[in-house]
Amino acid sequence: MVMKIINKVLTILMQLMWKVVRPEDLNLGDHVYRYGLYGLYSHHGIYVGNKYVIHFTRTESKRTIFPSLFKTSYKQEISSPCPECGYQESIHRGVVKTCLNCFQQDGKKVQSLHRYEYRWPLLRSKFARRGTCTTLLDTKLLHQVVDKANELHAENSFGDYNLINNNCEHFATYCRTDNRASEQAAFFSDCELKSKEAKKWIKKLLRRN
Template identity: 85%
Template sequence: MKIINEILTILMQLMWKVVRPEDLKLGDHVYRYGYYGLYSHHGIYVGEGSVIHFTRTKSQKTIFPSVLKTSYKQEVSSSCPECGYQESINRGVVKTCLNCFRQDGKKLQSLHRYEYGWPLLRFKFARRGTCTTLLDTKLPHQVVNKARELHANNLFGDYNLINNNCEHFATYCRTSYRASEQAAFFCECVGKIKEAKEWTMKKLLWRN
């Protein structure tokens, strides 16, 4: 049974970039899925079982209201006994334990390692929010220092789903560039939907 579990773990690591907490390295850009895998939440592993990540900075409307509503009720009632994190109080750039980072409602999601420097052709077929074509040229301690600096002063501006989210934060720590592949993909999809709608309207008008 132990051998089977080890084989399954290796397969998951290869196929889904799943990483065990004990295998994390300083400066790793990690993420976990949320809301049935529709989006991914990102952060930087800074050692000692802690992740620095960027969260909503104020009571903003979201495309996932039911999940956040449930999470909010849980956080208001108590703070994390391990790291003291409380979502209703701690906003912006926060430092939490791995379990708080992995928390999605009542479920602990698996951790994944974000990858850099993907070739463009390979990237086009990859799931957005899991990798980027950007190169990470920083050393691990530089990544960690940048994350700690932003956390100490809460210096990453207001959270914005499209222009300034958790993936922007993590890629900035790793590359000094703010980039969010899942946000870019979302905007691309919205653009194509608008184009399709306009094309359909023109066809209908032409027929009339």
């Protein structure tokens, strides 16, 4: 019985971590993501057709990303525009519309595409990799999802980027459900909270000794 449960969990994990979606299999309004930094995080967006994705990237308020880690000023690097879609990372910020190749680009490597899953049972989602699924219901029609993504892109109106409170996963889930949610952010926030608690505990321990 225990082995059956373990095998089921492993199957779910493998499906979420390794299932690759081919560009030709994408549907309008799909919430897609790719991994970055050796799989430590996932970058999210909404597929809007013709091999284009609308996604949320860092804004001018770069110090909001890991503020405790990056206290020094950010040195902007000049990037060349994409020959296919014209996207230029050092210039285009916030809500951007790029070709799939730019969306999949992680440094010099082009990552595989994955489809974000909705309506996952709470128990199963707890065993899934962060940033791959949610228990939220995606009740909106797919053309409404595309319309919302296009609207936010046209107005570049999703606020300042913040890893915990306003990131690319928040953007994509908002387009699909009208709810800003990020499983990755919840995980990082929980880790940060536990880290602070651990530091307080260590300080108390040192004071006693």
